Amino acid sequence: MWWENFYHAALNQLALFRITDVIDILAVSYLVYKALKFIRETRTMRLLKGVVLLIVITQLSYFFQLNTLYYILSNVLQLGLIALLIVFQPELRRVLEHVGRTSMGKWFNSKGEFDAEAMQMIREVSKGAQAMANSHTGALIVIENEDNIDTLISSGIKVHAETTSELLENIFVPNTPLHDGAVVIRDNKVELATCVLPLSQNPNIRQELGTRHRAGIGISEESDAVVIIVSEETGKISIAYKGVLDTGYHEDSLRDRIIELLNSSGLTQNTSEGKFSLKNLTKRGKEE
Ligand SMILES: Nc1ncnc2c1ncn2[C@@H]1O[C@H](COP(=O)(O)OP(=O)(O)OP(=O)(O)O)[C@@H](O)[C@H]1O
Numbered sequence: 001m002w003w004e005n006f007y008h009a010a011l012n013q014l015a016l017f018r019i020t021d022v023i024d025i026l027a028v029s030y031l032v033y034k035a036l037k038f039i040r041e042t043r044t045m046r047l048l049k050g051v052v053l054l055i056v057i058t059q060l061s062y063f064f065q066l067n068t069l070y071y072i073l074s075n076v077l078q079l080g081l082i083a084l085l086i087v088f089q090p091e092l093r094r095v096l097e098h099v100g101r102t103s104m105g106k107w108f109n110s111k112g113e114f115d116a117e118a119m120q121m122i123r124e125v126s127k128g129a130q131a132m133a134n135s136h137t138g139a140l141i142v143i144e145n146e147d148n149i150d151t152l153i154s155s156g157i158k159v160h161a162e163t164t165s166e167l168l169e170n171i172f173v174p175n176t177p178l179h180d181g182a183v184v185i186r187d188n189k190v191e192l193a194t195c196v197l198p199l200s201q202n203p204n205i206r207q208e209l210g211t212r213h214r215a216g217i218g219i220s221e222e223s224d225a226v227v228i229i230v231s232e233e234t235g236k237i238s239i240a241y242k243g244v245l246d247t248g249y250h251e252d253s254l255r256d257r258i259i260e261l262l263n264s265s266g267l268t269q270n271t272s273e274g275k276f277s278l279k280n281l282t283k284r285g286k287e288e
Helices: 002-016 019-041 044-063 067-087 089-099 116-134 165-171 211-222 251-267 278-287
Strands: 139-143 157-162 182-186 189-195 226-230 237-241 244-249
Touching: 044 067, 067 089, 116 139, 116 165, 116 226, 116 237, 116 251, 139 211, 157 165, 165 189, 182 211, 211 226, 211 237, 211 244, 226 251, 237 251, 244 251
Parallel strands: 139 182
Antiparallel strands: 139 226, 157 189, 182 189, 226 237, 237 244
16 A cells, blocks of 8 residues: 555654754754845845846746857856845845844843833933924934944934933924934934935835935835834824834834834844833833
8 A cells, every 4th residue: 555655654764863853954944934034124025036037037048048048147147146245245244243143132131121221212212203293393213223224324423412302302403404314323322413314215105205204214124223203294203114114103102112113123032031011111111
């Protein structure tokens, strides 16, 4: 009977199975998962489709013996591989930085608790954003997360000051020297102002959104920064994170959402020890 043969063959294979095979399978699964996640979260997706198409056409040209086409395409593929490494250097660096990261993440102290200074910074940002929304003052605030964004921004003026709602409101007063561009918050400080950010090239962004929102979405596509945008026109507060724009926040909901995003970015690299519920975090913040 065929199934008996199958059964014996399966048993024989199982007998050969070693613990190292399990480790091997788990390691490959993890790498495939990480690669797929990387492709989904970065601008690699569109490019990957192009590369797959190129490979298919190259193989077809080989199969049908279209020699000149095959010669050109196979050479393009070889050169393309080197070009890809250069074009995706920032993303690859990001991945390697993530691989080497073992700590709880920058938002947590040595006891694994969400940092009190970070909580204070988030409160000030939320308060400032609400005040600017009320007065229809346009603002763009980038909270640098685990990824260093130096290579993504240009022409920033160093501020390096305590983050307070008053300072943020002052920076974004129209027609003052620092109001144009984005503020970058690094290590809980207002580190830079007037930064120029990369504009998103996503064709699906709503037409009515201008360059402030596109710049906010742009930097969030290329890093894990949490970006707060206050619209001068509508007075609405939005958050851009990982290329997605969410609108309609108010001071409290903004604060909760920023905490949630920074908390979750820490958790992606950490054990469950670092897990705090949003409710607890917000409560802790109020009590401090
Ligand atoms: N690449 C960029 N990086 C940082 N800030 C930028 C960039 N491009 C534009 N901005 C900021 O956005 C402002 C222009 O905003 P614009 O009105 O075009 O955008 P918007 O998304 O419609 O915003 P709003 O709703 O506030 O009008 C500029 O004055 C500048 O401060």
